[in-house]
Amino acid sequence: MILSRLSARPVPLIAGLLIALALPWMIYPPVALDIACWALFATAVDLLLGHTGLLPFGHAAFWGGSAYVTGLIALHAGLPFPLAVLGGAVAAAILAVPIGYLSARLRGIYFAMVTLAFAQVVYFVANQWRGLTGGENGLQGIPRDFFGIDLSDPFFFYYAGLPLVLAGLFAAWRVVRSPFGRVLTAVRDNPARAQALGYPVARYKLLAFVLSAGLSGLAGGLFAIGHGFASLDEVYWTTSGQVVMMVVLGGIGTLWGGALGAALIVELGDYLATAGFQEIGLVTGAIFVITVLVFRRGVWGTVHHLLPDPTRHRAPRRSASEGA
Incomplete structure (x- = not known):
């Protein structure tokens, strides 16, 4: 039984790594890079939403600010x-410190609205500071310099940027699996009890907020390099809503569900745009509503729940004295 558990654990990780390596061979390489960036972004948001219990509606500030x-x-x-x-x-993580300090003490809709307000401030600054950000024109012609290596081909740039995405995903996985991640789960489930046990709840929320912002910034920076520009769309509130939708679609609290949700939304958007369909938001919104009503755990969460788990409902082992 123990051997089967140990052998089954790395299977999803290996499968995900193989899919990531083969992705630009299966779909258009720029779309593959978008999927990788949004997958890391969604994983970072799930670190806060699914494992800390905070609904961030302003993470576009860190994704776009880093861009x-x-x-x-x-x-x-x-x-x-x-x-x-x-x-x-690093800049996204630094930006998250004052925002998280002022908002992490709140919960529920209040936390979501405060983070949204801060994100709109970042959007206003990016729009008005035209001498630095380019305003409505954005930053254009961002180079892909890498020690003189030609990375103009999106296919080769995907593999050059993939290690950054994998490093970010590994960092999120380690955080969730660490004692720090278990404390975050306790804070999510019962903050009053966690506080009574001696854990500084506000400090743990702030640390989770900064970590999530840093990983979001890692994804946003790579996204800007891949596209060669940074625009106001990256800091607009709809970007925050889209990544939350990806997390809900994949499965809140599953960590890897956000990556699956990102792949579905990005690939669907690219397919509809290629087909000439204009109302992409109408389709993705309908899918979101269906997921919330039918698949309460999200796609990944529902599949994981339906799969047989040998550790689930396992009878406790009897000791030798009890057997005698």
Whole structure:
């Protein structure tokens, strides 16, 4: 039984890694990169929504803020794109400190509305500071410099940027599996009891918020490098709503469900756009409503619940003294 459990654990991870490596061979490489970036973004949001119990409706500030910082570093400092992306992720984490400090003490709709308000402030600054951000025109011509290697082909750039995405996903997985992640689960389930046990609930929420923002920034910076520009769309509130929809579609609290939801939404949007369909939001909204009404656990959560689990309903082992 123990051997079967140990052997079954890495199967989804290996399958996900193989799919990630084969993705640009199966679909258009720029779409594959979009899926990878949105998958990391959705995983970062699920770290806060599914494992801490906070509904973030302003994470576009970190995704888009990192996109702008990454673009500025790549344009003016001439650093290799991985360093530019890491710089954007650090900037997103720093931005999350004051926002998280002021909002992490709230819960429910109040937390969601406060984070949305801060995100709109970031959008206003990006729109008005035209000398730095380009305003409505955005930052254009962001380079993909990597020690002189030609990465203009989206196929090769996908594999150059994939290690950053995998590193972010691994970091999220380690956080969830660590004692810190178990405390976050306790804070989500019963914050009053966690506080009574001596855990500083507000501090744990703030740390989770900053970690989630940093991973979101990592995804947003790579997204900006991949597309060669950063625009106001990246910091607009609809971006926050879209990533929350991906998490709900895949399954809240499943961690990898957000990646599945991102793949479904991005690929569906690309298919509908290629077919000339204009009302993409109408279709994705309908899918979201159906998922909420029918698949309460999301796609990944429902499949995981239906699969047989040898550890579920297992009878406790009797000791030798009881057997005698």
